[in-house]
Amino acid sequence: MKRHLPNAITCANLFSGCIGIVFAFKGNLETAAYFVISSGIFDFFDGMVARLLNVKSAIGKDLDSLADMVSFGLLPGVIMFQLLKLSDYPSAFLPYLGFLITIFSALRLAKFNNDARQTEDFIGLNTPMNTLFICSLPYIAVDYPQVVYSGILLIGITAISCFLLVSEIRIFSLKFSNLNWVKNRIKFIFLILSAILIAFLKFAAIPFVLVLYIALSFLHFKGAAPNNKI
Numbered sequence: 001m002k003r004h005l006p007n008a009i010t011c012a013n014l015f016s017g018c019i020g021i022v023f024a025f026k027g028n029l030e031t032a033a034y035f036v037i038s039s040g041i042f043d044f045f046d047g048m049v050a051r052l053l054n055v056k057s058a059i060g061k062d063l064d065s066l067a068d069m070v071s072f073g074l075l076p077g078v079i080m081f082q083l084l085k086l087s088d089y090p091s092a093f094l095p096y097l098g099f100l101i102t103i104f105s106a107l108r109l110a111k112f113n114n115d116a117r118q119t120e121d122f123i124g125l126n127t128p129m130n131t132l133f134i135c136s137l138p139y140i141a142v143d144y145p146q147v148v149y150s151g152i153l154l155i156g157i158t159a160i161s162c163f164l165l166v167s168e169i170r171i172f173s174l175k176f177s178n179l180n181w182v183k184n185r186i187k188f189i190f191l192i193l194s195a196i197l198i199a200f201l202k203f204a205a206i207p208f209v210l211v212l213y214i215a216l217s218f219l220h221f222k223g224a225a226p227n228n229k230i
Helices: 002-025 029-053 058-085 094-114 127-143 151-166 185-222
Strands: none
Touching: 002 029, 002 058, 029 058, 029 127, 058 094, 058 127, 058 151, 094 127, 094 151, 127 151, 127 185
8 A cells, every 4th residue: 555655646746737727727827826836745745755665666756757747847838828828919829938838847857857967956947846936927917917917028937947947057956864954054044035935925935936946056056065066
């Protein structure tokens, strides 16, 4: 029974992502964002449970990537598609550029699965963080619609998102092998500052959290010992 538990949690991630896509296609982007969060929680715990139970498998790894492709690949593409439909740049073809995020998310996941350098940390922005960023845009649009629904801005965000997904930027993972402050100082600082930002700004904090994540990753790996380089 225990060997199936991580895969069951991964399937919950997939199921949540499917529901989020339904809401996104209906134009209910705010509700879709909550299913992204739900998928992210399941995605975090499936790996943790697999490690705790020592039941890792090739099928589990493939299933995890397939689930992530739906929840953190197709879903953000649909959300960007809908945002571009609402943008101030009327075009029948422009919204389809949103699915570039889906394509580059697929490239990101394929790269991760076949890159031996990414066993502990990431090279390129991970798909869950990228999806959280995209999902924050509809919430920010409530207060700043003229900014978020700018066609030029949305195209720029799409381009930056695609670049970060397949870039060679080193990003630390939020997986903890222990709770030692010295070894995990940057991770703890990130989580504390992110919690403060989210407490005050809610979903509007996510773009700042993303910038913080990349900046702290730069500091983290800049101070890493040469023999720890990926």
